[in-house]
Amino acid sequence: MAALINVPAKAKRGDIIEIRALTSHIMETGFRHTVDGALVPRDIITSFTCRYNATEIFRADLFPAIAANPYLSFFTIAKESGKLEFEWIGDNGYSSSASASITVE
Amino acid sequence: MTTRPVTRRNAVLGITAAAATLARPSVLRAQSAGRVVVVGGGFGGAACARALKHADAKLQVTLIEPNKLFTSCPFSNEVIAGLRDIEAQQFGYDKLAAEDITVLIQAATRIDPQERNIATSDGAKLIYDRLVLSPGIDFHFEALPGYDDTASEKMPHAWKAGAQTLLLRRQLEAMADGGTVAIAIPANPSRCPPAPYERASLIAHYLKTEKPRSKVLILDAKDNFSQQRLFEKAWKELYGDMIERVALSQGGRVTSVDASAKTIVTEFGNYTPDVANIIPPQRAGRIAEIAGAADATGWCPIDPVTFESKLAPNIHVIGDACLGGGIPKSAAAASAQGKACAAAIVNLLAGRAPQAPRLTGVCYNTVAPGYGFSLAGNYQPKGDIFAEVEGGATSPLDALPELRAREAAKAERWFQTITADTFG
Numbered sequence: 001m002a003a004l005i006n007v008p009a010k011a012k013r014g015d016i017i018e019i020r021a022l023t024s025h026i027m028e029t030g031f032r033h034t035v036d037g038a039l040v041p042r043d044i045i046t047s048f049t050c051r052y053n054a055t056e057i058f059r060a061d062l063f064p065a066i067a068a069n070p071y072l073s074f075f076t077i078a079k080e081s082g083k084l085e086f087e088w089i090g091d092n093g094y095s096s097s098a099s100a101s102i103t104v105e
Numbered sequence: 106m107t108t109r110p111v112t113r114r115n116a117v118l119g120i121t122a123a124a125a126t127l128a129r130p131s132v133l134r135a136q137s138a139g140r141v142v143v144v145g146g147g148f149g150g151a152a153c154a155r156a157l158k159h160a161d162a163k164l165q166v167t168l169i170e171p172n173k174l175f176t177s178c179p180f181s182n183e184v185i186a187g188l189r190d191i192e193a194q195q196f197g198y199d200k201l202a203a204e205d206i207t208v209l210i211q212a213a214t215r216i217d218p219q220e221r222n223i224a225t226s227d228g229a230k231l232i233y234d235r236l237v238l239s240p241g242i243d244f245h246f247e248a249l250p251g252y253d254d255t256a257s258e259k260m261p262h263a264w265k266a267g268a269q270t271l272l273l274r275r276q277l278e279a280m281a282d283g284g285t286v287a288i289a290i291p292a293n294p295s296r297c298p299p300a301p302y303e304r305a306s307l308i309a310h311y312l313k314t315e316k317p318r319s320k321v322l323i324l325d326a327k328d329n330f331s332q333q334r335l336f337e338k339a340w341k342e343l344y345g346d347m348i349e350r351v352a353l354s355q356g357g358r359v360t361s362v363d364a365s366a367k368t369i370v371t372e373f374g375n376y377t378p379d380v381a382n383i384i385p386p387q388r389a390g391r392i393a394e395i396a397g398a399a400d401a402t403g404w405c406p407i408d409p410v411t412f413e414s415k416l417a418p419n420i421h422v423i424g425d426a427c428l429g430g431g432i433p434k435s436a437a438a439a440s441a442q443g444k445a446c447a448a449a450i451v452n453l454l455a456g457r458a459p460q461a462p463r464l465t466g467v468c469y470n471t472v473a474p475g476y477g478f479s480l481a482g483n484y485q486p487k488g489d490i491f492a493e494v495e496g497g498a499t500s501p502l503d504a505l506p507e508l509r510a511r512e513a514a515k516a517e518r519w520f521q522t523i524t525a526d527t528f529g
Contacts, residue, residue, distance in 0.1 A: 006356075024354060
């Protein structure tokens with residue numbers, strides 16, 4: 001499943017807007033064992049970034065205690081029309097991205 | 106026994122009871138008034154009232170229930186799907202009255218736990234030694250902006266059986282072929298966790314039969330649910346891709362509704378289905394809060410051995426309203442709790458130590474006529490809640506149609522048995 005993004009399609013200049021981003025990921029902690037006693041290797045997303053017209057507006061570091069399918073919600077000010085880009089980076093070379101457009105009037 | 110505050114009054118009572126246990130319990134029992142009031146005449150309350158009377162015919166047992174007729178939620182999904190008449194869901198209290206249980210068709214309005222009295226809507230006041238609350242659920246409307254009783258006339262919940270069940274049925278009948286029926290499902294704890302999925306199945310059965318171009322869309326605040334693999338296998342077998350489910354991690358949690366625009370808003374999108382069945386978040390029935398028995402979660406913490414509230418002395422809470430831990434909020438569980446609570450109360454009134462109950466709950470799901478499966482579990486007190494213990498069973502994932510048909514027939518018999526057991 002692709003990531004889910006919720007960005008208002010339209011906003012007035014200066015509005016505070018909520019942005020939501022959710023991506024599917026098992027977020028395996030690295031602390032669990034199989035029934036045979038073997039450690040299940042850690043496999044988590046470690047970093048999330050959001051850029052608004054190429055300027056970073058939000059970044060989060062993620063840790064093993066964060067549940068599967070991490071869901072982040074944050075706020076920013078609608079300054080100009082353009083594109084919001086989202087990027088997730090994690091263990092084992094994991095990387096995924098998504099984007100959404102906003103029209104600011 | 107519980108964390109109830111020790112007042113001078115109940116400290117003295119405790120001493121009396123303890124002394125009586127050591128000396129002559131039968132004397133105390135003969136002298137005790139033994140007045141028990143049960144609020145709520147559903148599967149929990151009615152079973153409890155009857156069990157009290159059966160255990161000790163000298164007890165004065167009163168059942169307070171606002172409705173003359175009880176309408177059962179179990180099997181009401183079949184009414185929604187047009188497979189059953191609502192009359193088959195309805196039961197009265199004549200048998201209970203004939204067993205010398207005082208049945209008051211009234212709403213309980215106020216409870217004074219210190220004075221041990223309860224008031225009803227007609228202004229009467231009853232004194233009790235032990236009070237049992239079995240009020241079921243109320244809806245937690247604040248948790249779902251845009252949804253309330255008025256909105257439920259357009260977007261029915263049908264999560265308390267009766268007029269709402271019939272409203273959802275009429276909306277399905279009125280819908281044109283090719284329409285979408287959305288079912289919004291809340292997070293747990295909620296009444297009868299697998300029932301929304303049974304409903305989706307039976308609505309799909311109706312649509313497949315009568316309106317085959319239509320769809321069922323499940324918007325779910327959960328990722329996983331009870332008997333999920335059995336349901337998903339049955340959906341594929343019976344209904345192909347007619348049922349679509351958007352789980353929590355796919356953005357399925359409903360955050361608000363707009364009844365006038367018939368719009369459902371989730372964390373990641375809007376939906377405007379033709380029929381919207383909104384099952385809202387829930388909490389214990391209002392009287393539990395009035396009694397001071399509900400905590401910040403909206404549910405009632407109990408001592409699982411006696412079902413006595415951890416917040417209000419001499420008040421026992423059973424059924425959907427209590428925080429049962431591993432035991433699901435189902436009719437079978439409520440009935441088992443009602444009987445176990447009755448046994449505990451009889452012991453407490455006689456000054457005997459209550460026995461830790463072992464409860465059995467069974468839950469049948471019918472996903473099409475002649476296609477059923479089940480989940481049975483055993484539960485015992487563990488700390489502040491019930492924990493599931495060994496002996497439970499779920500229907501096998503791979504089974505011949507004969508087994509599914511047998512389980513569907515067993516579900517019918519289960520309903521006849523539990524309703525006869527509860528209402529006579």
